[in-house]
Amino acid sequence: MALTKAKKTELVEQLGTTLAGSPHAIVVGFQGIKVAEVDDLRRRIRAQGGHYAVVKNRLALRALKGTAYEPLGIHFHGPTAVAWSPADPVGLAKTLTDFAKDFPVLEFKGGVVDGQAVAGEEVRAIASLPSREALISKLLFLMQSPISRLVRGLGAIPQQFVSVLDQVRQQKQG
Numbered sequence: 001m002a003l004t005k006a007k008k009t010e011l012v013e014q015l016g017t018t019l020a021g022s023p024h025a026i027v028v029g030f031q032g033i034k035v036a037e038v039d040d041l042r043r044r045i046r047a048q049g050g051h052y053a054v055v056k057n058r059l060a061l062r063a064l065k066g067t068a069y070e071p072l073g074i075h076f077h078g079p080t081a082v083a084w085s086p087a088d089p090v091g092l093a094k095t096l097t098d099f100a101k102d103f104p105v106l107e108f109k110g111g112v113v114d115g116q117a118v119a120g121e122e123v124r125a126i127a128s129l130p131s132r133e134a135l136i137s138k139l140l141f142l143m144q145s146p147i148s149r150l151v152r153g154l155g156a157i158p159q160q161f162v163s164v165l166d167q168v169r170q171q172k173q174g
Helices: 005-020 035-047 057-064 070-075 089-102 122-127 132-173
Strands: 024-029 051-054 080-085 107-113 116-119
Touching: 005 057, 005 080, 024 070, 024 089, 035 051, 035 080, 035 089, 057 070, 057 080, 070 107, 080 089, 089 107, 089 122, 107 122, 116 122
Parallel strands: none
Antiparallel strands: 024 080, 024 107, 051 080, 107 116
């Protein structure tokens, strides 16, 4: 079924506004992947808060024109899909790389993470990063460590003082 000009314009506007609201997107080639497998990938991405859409290359190029995603235009050739996440680029990259382990024909073409263009190979490096929650917990542990050491040190001073007094008492009695 052919798309009308009005429908194409609507798709371009919808893709442009959707991507504009998301600072992270990854472009993938999915040639050789069956529809049921793509549906599985779409479910996995939705479960972590992201979105996945197969797009027509010409329409995607029009939608990207004048946005932060314009550098991705060089990747739109052949069967192309865009995965994006409004919050977590690491979770999105992990989901895609986990899927690529089962289906190695999934090709990482490139992406944009926090406004920075990244190459397809860098998506796997992003996936190896710890999650945002893990980084926050490590930061909090590191911030808490000096304080807890100070409290333990201050708690040891009275204990050592009492120990010294007890030794002085024992010497005077003996």
